[in-house]
Structures are given as C-alpha cells and as structure tokens.
Amino acid sequence: MPITILDGPLGTALADRGVATPAPLWSAAALTSHPGIVADIHRAHACAGATVHTANTFRTTRRAAGPQWRMLTRTAVALARSALPHGHRLAGSIAPLEDCYSPERSPVNPGPEHALLAAALVEAGCDLLLCETFPHLGEGLAAVEAAVATGAEVWVSFTAGYRADLLTPEEIARGASAAVERGAHAVLVNCIPARDTLRYVQPLAELGVPFGAYANAGHLDHGLGWGTTDAGPQRYADVAETWVELGATLIGSCCGTSAATTAALAARFAPPATR
Numbered sequence: 005m006p007i008t009i010l011d012g013p014l015g016t017a018l019a020d021r022g023v024a025t026p027a028p029l030w031s032a033a034a035l036t037s038h039p040g041i042v043a044d045i046h047r048a049h050a051c052a053g054a055t056v057h058t059a060n061t062f063r064t065t066r067r068a069a070g071p072q073w074r075m076l077t078r079t080a081v082a083l084a085r086s087a088l089p090h091g092h093r094l095a096g097s098i099a100p101l102e103d104c105y106s107p108e109r110s111p112v113n114p115g116p117e118h119a120l121l122a123a124a125l126v127e128a129g130c131d132l133l134l135c136e137t138f139p140h141l142g143e144g145l146a147a148v149e150a151a152v153a154t155g156a157e158v159w160v161s162f163t164a165g166y167r168a169d170l171l172t173p174e175e176i177a178r179g180a181s182a183a184v185e186r187g188a189h190a191v192l193v194n195c196i197p198a199r200d201t202l203r204y205v206q207p208l209a210e211l212g213v214p215f216g217a218y219a220n221a222g223h224l225d226h227g228l229g230w231g232t233t234d235a236g237p238q239r240y241a242d243v244a245e246t247w248v249e250l251g252a253t254l255i256g257s258c259c260g261t262s263a264a265t266t267a268a269l270a271a272r273f274a275p276p277a278t279r
Contacts, residue, residue: 005251006080006251006252006253006274007248007254007255007273008055008216008217008253008254008255008274009053009054009055009056009256009266009270009272009273009274010054010055010056010057010058010254010255010256010257011046011054011056011057011256012049012218012251012256012257012258012261012262012263012265012266013137013220013257013258013260013261014031014034014042014045014058014060014062015030015259016044016259016260016262017045017048017231017262018034018038018041018042018261020043020192021038021041021088022230024037024039024275028063028068028069029063029064029068029069029076030062030063031060031062031063031101032060032061032062032063032064032068032069032076032080033273034079035060035064035076035079035083035266036058036076036079037081038215039079040185040215041084042060042080043083043084043095044087045263046083046084046088047087047088048067048088048263049088049263049266050088050089050092051263051276052263052264052266052267052270053266053267053269053271054092054202054256054266054270055091055092055093055272055274056092056093056094056095056132056254057084057088057092057093057094057095058084058094058095058096058097058134058136059080059081059083059094059095059096059097059125059130060083060084061077061081061096061097061098061121061125062097062099062136062137062231063099063141063229064076064077064080064102064121065099065117065120065121065123066121067101067117068101070233072101073121073124073129074124077096077124077125077128078124078128080127081094081096081125081128081130082128084178085129093131093132093156094129094130094131094132095130095131095132095133095134095159096122096125096126096128096130096132096133096134097136098118098122098125098134098136098147098150098151099135099136099137099138100134100137100138100139100140100143101114101117101118104137104138104139104163105138105139105166106166107139107140107143107170110140110142110143111143113146113249114143114146114147115146115147115149115150116150117208118135118147118150118151118155119150119245120155120158120163122147122150122151122153122154123154123231123276124157124269125156126154126156130156131157132156132157132158132159132189133151133154133156133157133158133159133217134158134159134160134161135147135148135151135159135160135161135183135188136159136160136161136192136194137161137163137194137195137202138160138161138162138163138179139162139164139165139170139171140196141162141171141175141178141182141243143181144160144162144179145179145182145183145186147160148160148183148186148187149186149187152186152187152188153212157189158188158189159189159190159191159192159196159254160180160183160186160188160190161190161191161192161193161218162176162179162180162192162193162194163193163194163195163201163212164176164193164195164196164204165195165196166195166196166197166220166259167197168200168204169198172180173203173204173206173207174207176193176197176204176207176208177208177210177211180207180208180211180215181211183254184211184212184213188213188255189213189214190213190214190215190216190221190254191208191211191213191214191215191278192208192215192217192218192254193205193208193215193217193219193277194217194218194219194220194256195216195218195219195220195221195258195259196220197219197220197221197222197223197226198219198220198221198222198226198228198240198243198244198257199222199226199228199243200219200222201217201219201243201247202243202246202247204217204248205217205247205250206254208252209250209251209252213267214253214254215251215252215253215254216247216252216253216254216256217247217252217254217255217256218255218256218257218258219243219244219246219257219258220257220259220260221236221240221257221258221259221261222259222260226239227239228238228240228243228260228261229257229260229261229262229265230260231262236261236264236265236266237261237262237264237265237267238271240257240261240265240268240269241265241268241269241271241272241273244269244272244273245272247275248273252274255269255273257267257269
C-alpha cells in the first residue's frame with residue numbers, strides 16, 4: 005500500500021521562528037499576528053513531500069477564541085489553501101476543548117461544541133476532518149460523531165501524552181475500534197514520544213481501516229528532533245519504519261520535529277510520483 009505523508013507541527017515551527025503562541029489560542033494566535041509565517045510553514049511541508057496538511061484550527065473553537073472563532077477558522081483554512089499545491093488534501097483539526105494532556109478537564113457534554121467547529125471546517129472547504137490529540141476516549145468519540153454527522157471523511161487520532169501514560173495501548177485500541185464503528189475512516193495515534201509509539205500502533209493494525217502515527221520527538225536526549233542534531237530527521241524516519249512494517253500508511257510527525265523530518269519521511273516512504 006502507498007504511504008501518505010502528513011505534515012508536521014505548527015507550534016514547534018512558530019517557536020523556531022520566534023513567533024509567540026500565548027494561551028488560550030496558542031498556535032492560532034499567529035493567524036492574525038503572523039499569517040504569512042503560518043502560510044510559509046504549510047508551504048515548507050508541501051515542498052518537503054507532505055500531501056495531507058492540517059489547518060491551524062487546533063484552538064479556533066468558540067471556547068478558546070470567543071466571538072472571533074469563526075473568522076479564525078476561515079482564516080486558517082484559507083491560509084493553508086493558499087500555500088498548498090493542487091491535489092494536496094487539507095484536514096481541519098478538531099482537538100480537545102480544554103487540554104490535550106489533561107483528560108480530567110474534558111467537558112461533560114462536548115458534542116455540541118465539536119459540532120460547531122466541524123460544520124465550520126466543512127463550510128470553509130476542508131477535504132477531511134481530523135479529530136486529533138484526544139487523551140479522553142469519550143470526548144474523542146463525541147468529536148468523531150460530530151464530524152461524521154457533517155458527511156465529511158473523518159480521521160481520529162488518540163494520544164497517550166508526552167509521557168505515554170494517559171492511555172494504555174489497550175484503551176486506545178478500544179477507542180479506535182469504537183470510532184470506526186461510528187464512521188471514522190482512519191485511525192491514528194499522535195503526540196506520543198516516537199520511541200514509545202510502536203506499542204500504540206500495533207493494535208490499530210487489527211481494525212481494518214487505514215492507520216498510522218505522527219509522534220513527537222520525545223526527550224532531547226533521544227536525538228530525534230528539537231534541533232538537537234542534523235541526524236534527527238533520519239533517526240525519526242528509522243523509528244517510523246517500524247510502524248510501516250506493521251502496515252501503517254499514514255505517517256507524519258508532531259512536536260519537536262520540522263519540515264526536515266517531513267522530507268526524511270517522504271524520501272524514505274513516498275515515491276516521487278506520489279508527491
């Protein structure tokens with residue numbers, strides 16, 4: 005099966021460029037403060053070989069952005085579109101309403117809020133909806149249901165967190181299976197240290213849908229990212245090779261990585277004709 009290369013993190017790239025990402029908007033603050041840099045980051049991953057890109061809507065919810073949430077959502081999608089070649093696909097990010105490392109903060113009834121963003125992302129022109137970085141199975145499944153209700157293609161990605169301790173592989177497998185039952189077209193894991201990700205990818209191979217991973221670079225001493233070494237992207241690709249050996253076909257990277265990581269993945273797994 006051909007490998008689809010996903011883009012990499014916006015937050016890390018913004019920080020590398022000296023762009024502030026203050027709470028509560030985080031990376032979405034750059035949509036108005038530095039829109040050109042946001043577009044340049046999308047463009048860099050496209051040039052590196054990614055063909056599926058995620059709009060900067062991780063924090064453009066009404067809860068985080070207030071009255072400007074819809075404008076920021078449209079801006080994020082438009083900026084990404086302006087930077088991408090014809091034929092590349094754009095995913096709208098739907099993330100936890102509170103904190104992706106604090107599952108205890110997930111709201112009791114998150115579905116209506118996720119439905120608002122899902123509808124806005126489809127209206128803005130996203131090709132698919134990516135429910136990502138969910139450490140709380142219930143909220144992740146509520147987001148999937150809201151996204152599926154739009155009629156769009158839906159991917160879901162769960163996380164065990166940067167310490168790989170928020171969910172077990174068995175719990176993620178259970179959540180991913182339930183997401184597929186609810187209509188998710190693909191299942192992934194993300195923002196888990198790359199060296200810990202294989203055990204979370206393994207159970208996804210049994211679900212009968214496309215699966216994959218976009219991990220973070222882990223600790224500085226792992227040497228996989230955070231600008232610590234020029235060899236980091238190739239070392240990350242070495243780790244990703246273990247996911248591909250299991251049958252993963254959706255491969256990208258998360259916090260601590262860069263467009264150089266995307267280029268290493270594309271060179272390793274994606275034939276030039278598919279880019």
